[in-house]
Each structure stands twice: as C-alpha cells, then as structure tokens.
Amino acid sequence: xxxxxxxxxxxxxxxDVSAAAARHEMLYSGRMGGARAxxxxxxxxxxxxxxxxxxxxxxxxxxxxxxxxAGAKLDSASFFGSDLRRxxxxxxxxxxxxxxxxxxxxxxxxxxxxxEADLREGTIAEKDKYxxxxxxxxxxxxxxxxxAMMNSANLERAKMTGAVAVQADFTDAVMKGVRLTRxxxxxxxLTGANLENADLSGCxxxxxxxxxxxxxxxxxxxxxxHGADLTKTLKEAEKPDLEALAQVEALLDSHSRWAETEGRxxxxxxxxxxxLRHVKSLSHRMLTALIAPGAQMYGVVLEGxxxxxxxxxxxxxxxxxxxxxxxxxxxxxxxxLNHADLRDTKLGPLMINGARLLPARLDxxxxxxxxLRGADMRRARLSGCDLSYANMGDVDMRDTETEGAEFxxxxxxxxxxxxxxxxx
Numbered sequence: 001x002x003x004x005x006x007x008x009x010x011x012x013x014x015x016d017v018s019a020a021a022a023r024h025e026m027l028y029s030g031r032m033g034g035a036r037a038x039x040x041x042x043x044x045x046x047x048x049x050x051x052x053x054x055x056x057x058x059x060x061x062x063x064x065x066x067x068x069x070a071g072a073k074l075d076s077a078s079f080f081g082s083d084l085r086r087x088x089x090x091x092x093x094x095x096x097x098x099x100x101x102x103x104x105x106x107x108x109x110x111x112x113x114x115x116e117a118d119l120r121e122g123t124i125a126e127k128d129k130y131x132x133x134x135x136x137x138x139x140x141x142x143x144x145x146x147x148a149m150m151n152s153a154n155l156e157r158a159k160m161t162g163a164v165a166v167q168a169d170f171t172d173a174v175m176k177g178v179r180l181t182r183x184x185x186x187x188x189x190l191t192g193a194n195l196e197n198a199d200l201s202g203c204x205x206x207x208x209x210x211x212x213x214x215x216x217x218x219x220x221x222x223x224x225x226h227g228a229d230l231t232k233t234l235k236e237a238e239k240p241d242l243e244a245l246a247q248v249e250a251l252l253d254s255h256s257r258w259a260e261t262e263g264r265x266x267x268x269x270x271x272x273x274x275x276l277r278h279v280k281s282l283s284h285r286m287l288t289a290l291i292a293p294g295a296q297m298y299g300v301v302l303e304g305x306x307x308x309x310x311x312x313x314x315x316x317x318x319x320x321x322x323x324x325x326x327x328x329x330x331x332x333x334x335x336x337l338n339h340a341d342l343r344d345t346k347l348g349p350l351m352i353n354g355a356r357l358l359p360a361r362l363d364x365x366x367x368x369x370x371x372l373r374g375a376d377m378r379r380a381r382l383s384g385c386d387l388s389y390a391n392m393g394d395v396d397m398r399d400t401e402t403e404g405a406e407f408x409x410x411x412x413x414x415x416x417x418x419x420x421x422x423x424x
Contacts, residue, residue, distance in 0.1 A: 009063055011043040021052045028053055050088070070108075091409070104145035111389055111409055113154045119145075121162045152369065152389060172338060172368055192338070192366075194319070214298070214318070234298060234316070237277045245278055252279065252287070259288040259306070271295055283321075293331075308350050309358065329358035333381075337367045344374040348396075359401075 020037045027034025037057040045065040055075040062082045071091045081101040088108045095115040102119070144164040150173050157177040164184045172192045179199045187207040197217040207227040214234045248271065257266030271292040276282070283303040290310040297312075301321045309329045316336045323343045329350025349357040357379065364384040372392045379398075382405045389409040397416045 009041055009043045012039070012047065014047050017044055017047050017049060021049060021054060024057055025053045028055060055093075104148045106147045106149075107145070108149045109153050110149050110151045111153060112150070114158050115154050115156050117155070117158045119158055119160045119163050174339070194339070216298075234296075237275055237296075248274060248276070248279060252282075252285070255290060256286045259286040276300055309352075313361075327360060329360055331361045332365050333361045333363045335362070335365045337362075337365055337370050340367070340370045342367075342370050342372045342375055345372070346376050347380050348376045348378040 023035040024037035040060040043063040048068045050068045050070040053073040060080045068088045070088045075095040078098045086106045091111045093113045097117045099119045146166040148168045151171045155175045161181045169189045176196045182202045184204045189209045194214040201221045203223045212232045251269040254266040255269035273294040275296040293313040295315045299319045304324045306326045311331045314334045321341045347360040349359045359379045361381045368388045370390045381401045384404045386406045393411045
C-alpha cells in the first residue's frame, strides 16, 4: 500500500479492494476464510466495486472519489464522514446505511435504494497527542450533496436533517416520510418526487422545482419557498362535501348497473377531472367504459376492477393498486402510473362488435417503477411511454407498438429484451 495524496490515508489498489470484497462476501455467505471489509480512512478513489456485496462494510472517513459502486449491495454499511464525490452509486442498495457527514457532491445515485439511510450532519474527530479533539474533514466539509443525482432514488424515511443538497436532482424520487428539517435544497429539482408525510420544516427551497411533486401530509412550517415552482403539486384532498361525494357514489353505482345490465338499467358516468380519492371502494367494481379523463386517482385501490374500454387519458394513477384489473382497450394515454401496481392486469386488445380489436393505449404515459409482472400487454400502444425501471420480467408484449418508448433500467421479458437490443 502506498500513502495517498490525503495525509494519513492508505491508497488501496484494485487487487487490494477486490480481495477484501471477496473475503467479505465469503463471510456474508457463511463460508470459511471470510472477513469483514474495513476500508476506514483508506483511499479507494477511482476503483471498481460495482455489483459487489459489501453490506455492513466499514467505509468510515474513506476517500471514494469517482469510485464505481453501481449496483453494489451496501445495506447498513458505514460511510460516516466519507468522501463520495462524483462516485457512481446508481442502482446500489444502501438501505439503513450510515451516510452522516458524507460528501456526495456530483455523485450518481440514480435509482439507488436509501430506505431509512442516515444523511444528517456529521463530523469525525480524533484526539491529538495532547488529548484535544481535532476535527477530520475532507476538502468540502461534511453532510453535503450539491449537484448529486438522486433521480428515482428511494429515500423513504431517510434522515436528512440539515443536509446540503443545493442543485441536487431528486426527480421522481420516493421520499415518503423523509426528514428534511433545516435542509438546504436551494434550486434543487424535485419534479414528480413523492414527499408524502415528509418533514420539510425550516427547509430552504428557494428556487427549487417542485412541479408535480406529491406533498400529501408534508409539513412545511417555516420553509422558504421564494421563487420555487409549486405548480401541479398534489396535496391532501379537500375535506369532501358529503353531498358531492354522495353524488359521485350515485354516479358510479348507476354506471355499474349500466355496465352489468348492458345498458338496460342505470346510465354511463362522466367523471372527467373528478377527485376520486375519497370514494369508498372501487375494487372489483364493474366500471366498463368509464369516462374519467384527467381524474385524480392517486393511491386509489382498483384491484380486480372491470375497466374495459374506459377513458382514463391524463388521469393521475400514481401508486394506484390495479392488480388483476381488466384494462383491455383502455385509454391511458398521457396518464401518470409511476409506482402503480399493475400485476396480472389485462392490457390487451378489446374485441368490439365481434370483429374489431381496440388496443389499450399507453402512449406518452409515465409508468416509471410500476410493477407489471404477469400483465398481458399484447398489441398495446406504448409509443412515447416512459417505462423506466418498471418490472416487466414476464409481461406478454407480443405485437406491442414501442416506437419512442423508454425502457431504461426496466426488467424486460427475455425475448423482447433481445429484440430491443438487436434493433438498437
């Protein structure tokens, strides 16, 4: 080992870290000869640990500038006071990791899982020869993540009190219950982020982009929002007017009768732009040919519902539960379905008048991080659809239209993935 450019830090080679990672993986799997990886106060800058299992490893105070940790398993690992500037942590699992005082300036954490990670302030101190505490810190100081890329990361219930995340990108990140008290998020991008029940008290959001983010139950007491973009943010549904809610329920009941009796009783409902979050139950309802473009249905439970031929264009169905629903021939063009549960749904074509096939439309829809396992999407129109990081491992995608569709990070059916690779 050679001394690094950081005084007191041992510079490790690729062979050093690969051997340590191999021993750690042996320990983790219960094999003989294993040993915990301890990289505390070592220099691992520029090295490759991508895909390795380093859960519970010790990176306290380590230098990890431009280190490749993409896809690594780092659950409960200690990065206390470490320097992770410009490191690649895309898709890494860092659940409950100790990130206190870590520097993440310019780091790539796209799609990383930071569930309950600790990103609060932190400094490392040591005693000098006189017994006095001396603070150890890297060039830019602790607890900072300016310009970090946290797009689509899972930060649910993470602790970020006092964090500095100026100009950081949290687009589409899951930040439910995150603690951002007194955090500095000036000019940060939070477009589409889910901040449900987050604590933003005293947070500096000057010039931040929060367009389309979810703020249901979020606390923003004393938060600074000067110049922030808060357009189309989703907040708590207004306390429902009991009479208006009863009218919506009556419309749905009438529609169900109309669908069940093939038009002999009841009448079709038009729920365009309606907020349906307070409707008691929509699961297993007969709602064929429902007209509800632009409807607000965030988190609504529609499991097993019959929605064949329905018009849900532009509807907000983020985090909705649609498992087992019949969506044949449905119009979901431009709809928001990020993080929706679409397991075993029928999204194939609907037979009309015994001869014509009406395909399901998801053109230009946002279906990022949705769970589509077991879904039937034959002939579906996916032009311009964003399916990034969606779970589509066993989806039937025969004859689908995918021109301009985005599949970055998605788990795709093997045959479809091979065809996609051949085309690209």
